[in-house]
Amino acid sequence: MTGGGVVCLLSKTASYHSWTSNMAPKDPLLGTLKLCVLNLQSNGEMVSDTNPHLASCCQLLELVLRKGLQQPVLSLVHRDYWQCFEQLTHHDTCGRLSALSLIVEQTRVCRKLLSAQGRGRYLLRLALSRKALPQFITHLLHTPRVLEWYSPAMSILRNEEFVEPFMSLLLVLSHMEFKLDMENCSFLDESWLLPVCETYEVVPCREVGMVLRYLSGRVFVLDLMPGSQAHVDNFISPGDIIDEINGTSLRNSKNGQAGVLLSRLKGCPLSIGVLRLRAQDGTVYLPLIKLLQTLRMEDPTLQIGPAPSQQSATKDQRNSPSQCLKEGRIVYIVQFLGKANVMLGGKEVLQHAITQVLQKNLPSKEVLLDMKETHLTCTERNSKSELFQHHYPEISCVGRFGQGDYTIFAFCVAGSPETPQSTGFCCMALRASTIKECRIGEEQLCTLYTRNS
Known part of the structure; x- marks a missing residue:
């Protein structure tokens, strides 16, 4: 499903240890990572934060x-991989890791990071930008005191069959150009x-004029004072977050800290870092949903207007959301197109299986696709009846349709529901409302089934 561009992409990277031919297919993480690296390359020479495959690759x-x-x-x-990278510099007695030590130290002093998870993610992004990730892993492999933290039976890093293709993938990434905004890191702790x-x-020639609310260590804008600088310039909106002022981070700030800082700088030029309420596509930035719900519970009068792109939406579009919340999880609202039985469960059969489903021309059903930690469920939205439930180890492949309708994604599960004794597979086909939501749904499902396989 990657299209005709795969051949030329493979030829470009053939010199890097022949990584595609050496790739051991037995570990699903490595196979999925390889596809993700190919997708990164297919979007051009420079990889920025807007690349749709970057987050999946990092994950x-x-x-x-x-x-x-x-x-x-x-x-x-709780030990995380950040502690592994941090320990590498502690065991460097000869000063060989100076460049890596700088990356570790820059990560350690970043005030926007509060957890080991956030620091590890920041370090991965920084190492990609500086082409240093292969060096980090090489030194980890040659530092026994750190390497022994990994289980020989489970870890890819301690498996001779897997570590070579993994290192080859890192080498391919190190030959790519990453241009990432390292200042945009305040949500890496969560996402x-x-x-x-x-x-x-x-x-400012007058009061900046923002009504602020401190919640979970973040400074939210609740309202703008009429006639104030913020209101006249319209550079910020209710629901946005003030991330920093003149280089001073407001992550985990105490009540009143932003106001004190603005008062101290009154009349001076201001550089205000803003984290937007809405993502690039106009939808609410997902990690903010719970916080916004809390804000609205405290202040029911809080008004957060629709994004400009949504103001011109049709009535049908406004009445057809693509996501909803259930027990704190994002649940996807999609169309279930049907299913088809196939003999094989590899990704190569998805095109044929989806075509089979479409040829049946069955009426689609609006469903809620709930991807939990260990399994997924598909429930008819109106009747609330469950259509199917599958644990991730039952899934053999996930992919998108590559023939015209790019809003369709599907997955195969072992064993046909109609014929339990069958040794074949069943393909489930679903349609998202947009191409971007289709990609997000496919990647989320792919990540979960890979993690649990």
């Missing part, structure tokens, strides 16, 4: 680095998805 790297990482006995501290981050330069 897969994270899963590899966490796989088989053992927790210390009799310790209350690989980054908000829209913008900086505004203003020279």
Whole structure:
């Protein structure tokens, strides 16, 4: 499903240790990571934060680095891969890791990061930007005191069959150009998805005039005072977050800190870093949904207007949301097109299986696709009746339709529901409302089934 461009992409990277031919197919993480790297390359020479495959690639790297990482006995501290990278510099007695030490130190002093997860993610992004990720893993492999934290039975890093193709993939990534905004890191503690981050330069001639609310260590804008600088310039909206002022981070700030800082700088030029309420596509940035619900519970009068792109939407579009919340999880609203039985369960059969489903011309059903930690369920939206439920190890492949309708994605599960004794597979086909939502749904499902396989 990657299209005709795969051949030329493979030829470009053939010189890097022949990584595609050496790739061991037995570990699904490596196979998925390989496809993700190819997708990164297909979008051009420069990889920026707007690349739709970047977050998935980083998440897969994270899963590899966490796989088989053992927790210390009799310790209350949860060990993550950040501690592994941090320990590498502690064991460097000859000064060989100076460039890597700078990356670790820059990560350690970043005030916008509060957890080991956030620091690990920041370090991965920084290492990609500086082409240093292969060096980090090489030194980890040659540092026994750190490597022994990984289980020989589970870790890719301690498996001779897998570590070579993994290193080859890292080498391919190191030959790519990454241009990432390292200042946009305040949500890495929670998510690989980054908000829209913008900086505004203003020279206020009057009060800036923002009503602020501090919640979970973040400074939200609740309202703009009429006639104030913020209201006149319209550079910020209710629901946005003030991330920093003149280089001072407001992450985990105390009540009143932003107001004190603005008062101190009154009349001076201001550089205000803003994290937008809405993502690039106009939808609410997902990690903010719970916080916004809390804000609305405290202040029911809080008005957060629709995004400009949504103001011109048709009535049908406004009445057909693509996501909803259920028990704090994002549940996808999609169309279930049907299913088809196939003999094989590999990704190569999806095109044929989806075509089979479409040829049946059955009426589609609006369903809620709930992707939980261990399994997924598909429930008819109106009747609430469950159509199917599958644990992720039952899934053999996930992919999108590559023939005209790019809003369709599908997955195969072992065993046909109609014929339980069958040794074949069943393909489930679904349609999202947009191409972007189709890609997001496919990648989310692919990540979950890979993690649980």
